Amino acid sequence: MLFSANKYLKKYTEAAPLAAFRLFFGLMMFASIVRFWANGWIEKLYIAPKFFFSYYGFEWVQPIGEYTYLIFIICGLSALAVAAGFKYRLSIIVFFLSFTYIELMDKTTYLNHYYFISILSFLMIFLPANVYFSIDAWRDKKKSFQKVPAWCVDSLKLLLAIVYFYAGLAKLNSDWLLRAMPLKIWLPSKYDLPWLGDIMQQEWLHYAFSWSGMLYDLFIPFLLLWRRTRFVAFIMVIIFHVLTRVLFPIGMFPYIMIVSALIFFSPKLHHRILKFIAEIFKIDKSKFDTSEVYQFPDITGKIVRTVVVIFFTVQLLLPWRYLAYPGELFWTEEGFRFSWRVMLMEKAGYAQFKIVDAETGNRFYVNNSDFLTPFQEKQMSFQPDFILQYAKFLEDHFSKDGHKNIEIYVENYVALNGRKSAPYIDPDVNLLNFADSFEHKEFILPFQDEIKGL
Amino acid sequence: MIKFSRLFIVFALIFAACSSEDDGTETGGETGGTDSFDRGAMLVNWADNIIVPAYNNMAAKTQNVETAATAFTTAPDAAGLQQLREAYVDAYKSFQSVSMFQVGKAEEINYRSYLNTYPANTSNIDSKISSGSFNLELPSSFAEQGLPALDYLLFGMGTSEEIVAIYSSNENYRTYLNAVASRMNALTTEVSNSWNGDYRDTFVSNTSSSSTGSVDKFTNDYVMYFEKILRSGKIGFPAGAFTGTASPSNVEARFNAEISRELYLEAVQSFEDFFYGRHFSGNGTGSSYKQYLEYLDSMKDGADLASLIEDQLDAIQSQSSSLETNLKSQVEKDNTKMLEAYDELQKAVILLKVDMMQALSISVDYVDSDGD
Numbered sequence: 121m122l123f124s125a126n127k128y129l130k131k132y133t134e135a136a137p138l139a140a141f142r143l144f145f146g147l148m149m150f151a152s153i154v155r156f157w158a159n160g161w162i163e164k165l166y167i168a169p170k171f172f173f174s175y176y177g178f179e180w181v182q183p184i185g186e187y188t189y190l191i192f193i194i195c196g197l198s199a200l201a202v203a204a205g206f207k208y209r210l211s212i213i214v215f216f217l218s219f220t221y222i223e224l225m226d227k228t229t230y231l232n233h234y235y236f237i238s239i240l241s242f243l244m245i246f247l248p249a250n251v252y253f254s255i256d257a258w259r260d261k262k263k264s265f266q267k268v269p270a271w272c273v274d275s276l277k278l279l280l281a282i283v284y285f286y287a288g289l290a291k292l293n294s295d296w297l298l299r300a301m302p303l304k305i306w307l308p309s310k311y312d313l314p315w316l317g318d319i320m321q322q323e324w325l326h327y328a329f330s331w332s333g334m335l336y337d338l339f340i341p342f343l344l345l346w347r348r349t350r351f352v353a354f355i356m357v358i359i360f361h362v363l364t365r366v367l368f369p370i371g372m373f374p375y376i377m378i379v380s381a382l383i384f385f386s387p388k389l390h391h392r393i394l395k396f397i398a399e400i401f402k403i404d405k406s407k408f409d410t411s412e413v414y415q416f417p418d419i420t421g422k423i424v425r426t427v428v429v430i431f432f433t434v435q436l437l438l439p440w441r442y443l444a445y446p447g448e449l450f451w452t453e454e455g456f457r458f459s460w461r462v463m464l465m466e467k468a469g470y471a472q473f474k475i476v477d478a479e480t481g482n483r484f485y486v487n488n489s490d491f492l493t494p495f496q497e498k499q500m501s502f503q504p505d506f507i508l509q510y511a512k513f514l515e516d517h518f519s520k521d522g523h524k525n526i527e528i529y530v531e532n533y534v535a536l537n538g539r540k541s542a543p544y545i546d547p548d549v550n551l552l553n554f555a556d557s558f559e560h561k562e563f564i565l566p567f568q569d570e571i572k573g574l
Numbered sequence: 575m576i577k578f579s580r581l582f583i584v585f586a587l588i589f590a591a592c593s594s595e596d597d598g599t600e601t602g603g604e605t606g607g608t609d610s611f612d613r614g615a616m617l618v619n620w621a622d623n624i625i626v627p628a629y630n631n632m633a634a635k636t637q638n639v640e641t642a643a644t645a646f647t648t649a650p651d652a653a654g655l656q657q658l659r660e661a662y663v664d665a666y667k668s669f670q671s672v673s674m675f676q677v678g679k680a681e682e683i684n685y686r687s688y689l690n691t692y693p694a695n696t697s698n699i700d701s702k703i704s705s706g707s708f709n710l711e712l713p714s715s716f717a718e719q720g721l722p723a724l725d726y727l728l729f730g731m732g733t734s735e736e737i738v739a740i741y742s743s744n745e746n747y748r749t750y751l752n753a754v755a756s757r758m759n760a761l762t763t764e765v766s767n768s769w770n771g772d773y774r775d776t777f778v779s780n781t782s783s784s785s786t787g788s789v790d791k792f793t794n795d796y797v798m799y800f801e802k803i804l805r806s807g808k809i810g811f812p813a814g815a816f817t818g819t820a821s822p823s824n825v826e827a828r829f830n831a832e833i834s835r836e837l838y839l840e841a842v843q844s845f846e847d848f849f850y851g852r853h854f855s856g857n858g859t860g861s862s863y864k865q866y867l868e869y870l871d872s873m874k875d876g877a878d879l880a881s882l883i884e885d886q887l888d889a890i891q892s893q894s895s896s897l898e899t900n901l902k903s904q905v906e907k908d909n910t911k912m913l914e915a916y917d918e919l920q921k922a923v924i925l926l927k928v929d930m931m932q933a934l935s936i937s938v939d940y941v942d943s944d945g946d
Contacts, residue, residue: 161943232946308870309935311610312783321610371944462946468932470924477818484818487806495943533924540882541928 129425131270132413134387135252138273139205140394142249144379146203149215149237152372153196162192165229169493171513172226173506176556181224188225194218202244205254209245216241227506228499232462233373236283243279243431246424247272251414253394258407265414275428276383279435281341286439286460288337293573295450295464296334300326301537302466303333310367336360344384357381368463445560450536451567453503454560469501469534469544473511475518478525486514502534502544504561511551528552542568611869612861613789617778619851619860620792626774627854628671628844629766635665636759639724643755647748650741652734659728663833665758666721670840672765674799674848677792678777679768684713686803688761692722693823696730699723703750710757719754722827727751730829790936793863797926800845805919808838812905813912820912822905831902838901839894846887863930870933879929886922893918 156162166172166183174181184191195218201211220238223229248268250256257264295301304326311317319325336356343353361374382389398405416424442455449456450465473486488497491513500506511528518526527550535541542565545551549563638661646654669690676686688710695717702708702718710719717723727750731737741747780788806816807826814820825834847854851862867880897911898904905912931937 159943165943229943231944233944305932305935309783311613312781312787318610369943369945373944373946466932466935468928470928472920475818482818485810485815487816498937533928535928535932538932540879541924 129269129271132267133270133273134390135248135266135268135414136387136390136394137383137385138247138249138268138276139251139253140390141276141380141383142205142208142244143203143253143394143397144382145240145244145376146199146201148372148376148379149199149219150196150203152376153192153199155372157189157192157196162189164493165495166222166225169226169496171491171496171510173228173496173500173509175224175227176505176558178224181221183225191218191222195222205250205256208250208254208256212241212244212249216245226496227457228496230457232287232458232460233370233376235458237376239431239435240276240279243275243428246428247275248414248416252408253398253405261410264408264410265412266408266410267413269414269416271425271428273383275432276380277341277345278432280380280383281345282432282435283460284337284341287462288334288339289574290439290459290461290464291330291334291337293571295537295571295573296330297573299537300330302464303329305466305538307367313366316366333360344381347386350384354381354385364463447560447564448567448571450571451534452561452564453505465537467502467534467536468498468541469532470541471497471501471507471530471532471545473514474529474531475514475523476527476529477523478527480525491517501532504545504564505556507532507545508551508554508556508561512556515552526552536567539569611866613866614778614781616851616861616866617781617788619862620848621769621774621778623853623858623860624848624851625672625675626766626769628668628675629762629769631854632665632668632672633759633762633766635661635668636755636762639665640752640755640759643752647741647752650738650748652738655728655734655738655741659830662721662724662728663830666725666827666833666837667840669721670837671844671847671854673803673841674796674845676795676799677788678773679765681795683761683764684716685761685765687713687716689720689758690722690826691716691720692725692807692826693828694718694720694722694726696726699726699750703744703746706746706749708750708753710753720758723754724751724758725827725829727754728830785937789934793931793934793936796848797923797931800919800926801923804838804841804845805916805923808841808901809912809916809919812901813909813916815913815916820905820909822902825902825905828902831900833899834901835894835897835899835904838897839891842887842890842894846891849883849887867930867933879925879933883922883925883930886918886925890915890918890922 166188167185172182195215198211198215198218201207202215216238219241223234223238248265249272251263251265251268291297300323304323307320307326307329310320313320340353340357340360343349343356358378361378364370365374382393395405397403415421439459442449442459445452445454447454450467471488473488474483475486476483488500492500492510500510507530511530514528515526529547529549530545530551531547532543532545533541534544544565546563546565551563554561554563639658642654642658642661646658672680673686673690680686698715698718708718709715727747728737731740741751777788780786782788782790784790810816812821812824822828825831826837827834849863851860851864853859864880864884867883871879893915897915898907901912
């Protein structure tokens with residue numbers, strides 16, 4: 121084993137796939153930031169709200185008022201610099217930090233896809249993606265190489281494979297496979313699609329989509345890895361992601377996934393792509409074809425490989441942390457985030473908070489829209505950590521208002537995957553008796569049904 | 575490799591074709607499938623049999639108010655006041671059947687806020703009358719006009735004799751009363767004209783399933799109306815559900831609070847009639863939320879949501895019979911009944927906002943952003 125691992129680490133491959141990946145990744149990220157801005161979402165999501173939901177332990181990450189735009193500018197510019205391979209190491213670090221900072225500002229906007237970008241850019245910090253077809257390599261011959269260690273390209277494949285495979289595993293449950301939920305809720309509402317609108321109403325289609333989605337996620341990484349199925353698999357990637365783009369509001373991500381899947385192709389294809397780009401921009405591509413092999417300096421190499429191994433260990437284990445919690449994962453959402461559970465639930469809730477004066481018994485209800493945006497209110501109403509954090513915020517607010525002996529209760533109903541709404545949080549529990557932590561939240565009422573599966 | 579490039583171009587084209595942001599502005603899209611629920615037909619029923627007749631009726635009522643106000647101010651007397659009051663009560667009741675239709679022109683001109691922001695700001699009204707200068711078109715003047723202002727101007731300034739005396743002796747009062755009555759009528763006419771004109775077709779043909787489609791947008795407004803205007807406005811605020819302190823002066827039509835329960839019941843009934851697709855005039859019914867939910871439930875094997883909502887609306891109706899006709903005195907004497915009414919309404923909010931919205935796959939959040 122050890123011997124073969126050593127042998128593997130010494131394997132080299134063309135740097136072109138890595139360079140093409142860097143280029144497309146950077147450009148797509150730049151486009152994402154521009155689109156985010158153009159849609160007015162910076163204002164809506166990070167400036168207009170009065171209060172932001174923090175990730176546990178990251179309460180210090182907050183939007184900085186109008187200067188939040190500056191973070192987006194930095195993020196967008198660093199994405200461009202990454203694309204160009206200009207001062208790459210610095211740029212990708214800045215991109216990783218600024219992008220992650222943005223994501224940490226408010227967990228209301230959490231998406232698996234954003235998390236994917238964050239960890240992908242983290243991984244890219246350790247990859248020599250700028251040694252080929254980059255400004256860095258153009259300007260300094262000593263930094264120009266044509267070949268890189270094979271694991272550098274393979275690690276990107278591995279990360280993509282984890283995302284797909286785990287997303288497939290997550291679909292192995294009775295709601296998805298036996299009830300075709302939540303597609304049965306989502307698809308009929310697409311009645312106005314040309315050609316497809318009518319069949320979206322058909323039950324067989326909901327099942328067909330559920331099952332094929334599961335099979336796709338589980339098998340696509342392997343089909344992409346194997347040379348003989350690769351081309352067909354890539355066509356499937358395109359069809360699958362274009363379809364999800366048509367059916368669901370998922371922005372840039374289908375394109376990011378499609379372009380990322382190119383990493384599985386042979387260096388030949390990447391050379392063709394880069395040549396095509398070089399011709400348009402009148403770049404002398406042959407200048408990069410130095411036949412030089414990039415080698416990590418000894419100590420750096422060791423550190424980098426250690427970090428990458430730890431990184432993947434975490435990635436492989438983190439999605440399973442839900443097993444440490446009692447209760448139904450979809451209901452409690454303890455261990456739900458960061459585990460590639462993509463488009464798995466239709467969940468909605470209604471939370472009415474009651475502020476009680478413990479001494480006088482005086483009570484009143486909170487008007488959530490006084491404090492939260494509709495989007496925040498929606499996300500808060502079915503996620504226990506949001507509910508707890510919001511209760512603390514209400515305590516602060518109303519005690520500053522002069523209220524005393526505050527107790528906070530919530531009357532909370534949640535509907536999951538087409539089931540009738542049911543009580544969610546114990547209405548007799550004073551939420552202020554609990555601090556947020558990674559421990560199981562005892563005040564969540566049990567799920568009144570069963571979802572079988574992983 | 576040549577094969578590859580050619581395919582690549584094909585996919586690039588598919589890409590380009592699909593990459594236009596779906597902002598859902600496309601219209602039409604008749605769903606002809608026999609198995610599909612026809613949302614276009616539901617929109618037609620809503621518009622032609624409920625919304626348009628309701629606005630036409632409201633326009634007739636505000637016209638009566640304006641006419642009666644002119645008559646009364648020309649020669650103020652007890653009979654004229656009585657007629658004006660009747661016209662006003664009629665209009666207030668009719669308003670309950672249009673208040674939930676805050677789409678199109680009504681949304682654009684903020685119809686509901688101009689017509690029924692209560693309680694009226696009586697001290698502002700007094701000072702504007704005495705100064706003789708005012709501009710009812712300012713959004714800051716919501717609480718100085720509309721039905722709540724008339725409530726004050728016709729009932730809140732003393733006995734009938736005293737009120738007649740005020741209008742007889744003071745030009746400024748007559749001017750203000752006429753201005754309020756005619757603005758109310760003008761705004762109503764504007765909304766009803768737009769429904770009788772182009773807007774009806776715009777509304778009915780926008781069968782898109784995106785957040786800008788008529789069904790999505792309307793449903794958001796309809797549910798929001800029930801929660802904020804009906805539950806909170808008519809019952810929650812006066813009962814002090816959000817402050818802990820009962821606030822009788824927040825009752826709708828506080829100066830003539832004898833009609834306050836009736837206004838509440840009218841609103842509940844109109845909301846319910848709409849849910850069932852009952853025609854505004856006559857006994858007909860048509861395509862509705864109820865049918866839509868039944869269609870979706872049968873497909874999804876879910877809870878029978880339509881009948882759960884039906885039962886809850888019945889429960890609200892029957893609880894309301896235990897309320898006094900005068901909600902203001904109900905709040906003052908026995909507020910627990912009001913809080914019970916709030917609880918019944920609240921149960922319906924959950925069914926509408928959580929269960930119905932989920933069944934219809936309509937997002938409650940008005941901010942569009944990306945999903946996974």
